[in-house]
Amino acid sequence: MESILRAAGELLDVELSGPVDLGGSSRSTVLRCATPDGGSVIVKAFGDGPESLRAFTAEAAGLSMGIAGPAVLGVDPEVPLLVMADLGNAPTLADVLLGTDRAVAEAGLLAWARGLGWLAAASVHRRADLTRLWTRYDKGLLSWGEEPWIARRAAELPVLLDGAGIAVPPGLAGELARIGTAGGEEYPAFTPGDTCPDNNLLTPAGLRLIDFEAACYQSVFLTAAYCRMPFSSCWCVFTLPAGTAAGIEQAYRAEVVGVYPALADDEVWQAGMRQATAVWTVDATVRMLPRAGEDGPLHPTRRPAPTRRQVLRHRWEMASALDEFPAFAETMRALLREVAGAWEIALLPGYPAFGSSGAGGSIRTSVDESTSE
Incomplete structure (x- = not known):
């Protein structure tokens, strides 16, 4: 911590003090540090x-685009670390979803969906900027936009199914090949990568995003799927009322149809959303099923938190209705019968802010409505 503090102070040419560990991850250390003028900054070292190193490059390049997240005050590629403006202690979307105020939770979800949609629309013509910034901070690793993670996950699923004793139905290989083509080439837009509830601050000035460790350009459908599933790759996964989930999906869509008019076509939109749902279900299955032998909360400290088995069963139930991919849907039903059927677990409940049932409620919006500020 002392070496990080010293390097960040030299970068800003000030003496930083009083570091407070904000948690970080296995890839990074995040500190809030006091400045001589009585303010504070956030230091993130990798x-x-x-x-x-890939996370550093993505964070530095993504934040340096200057269209989302805190302002970058300095970057040291050698340590490596970056110093950011401190956005304060505003509640996150996770805080309000796990709270007790339904109106606050609905407002937070709308701010999140509209903010992500606005970011996608504002970034469409700036892909070259991210490429240039990635080159500036490059550590010799593929960007997330170049990494074929979707195709790799799709190729890993049959091996995992075989190990679990699940018979692969005819046609699955071809469907997984189709699923594996989803990514950034059709309707691409910028995303910080990890748009989970705890990475979204609900500040008095509006939504502010943090954690750009997977910043890239990808299909807007992969981001929009977070509204429908919800939160495709996150720990803070409970069920949303159907009307609420549909409302935030429409709020996101309303922002992106301005730059991609074809997305106003329901057939185009629904097909893209179904493929994105399949992508994230494959990803969750490959990541979590091998570790589902011993179930437990997905987050080490936050409560409530769903268990790995609860989330997997919820993902498989949703994907079992993807009639566009019949062999894949049958595979999900087989996982429900032969794997989840042996799990003695409670159904995934609703977010606390909406009550445990997750039923009822709606957020009204329209794809013709633009809410950009």
């Missing part, structure tokens, strides 16, 4: 492993 390890020297490949994933840590």
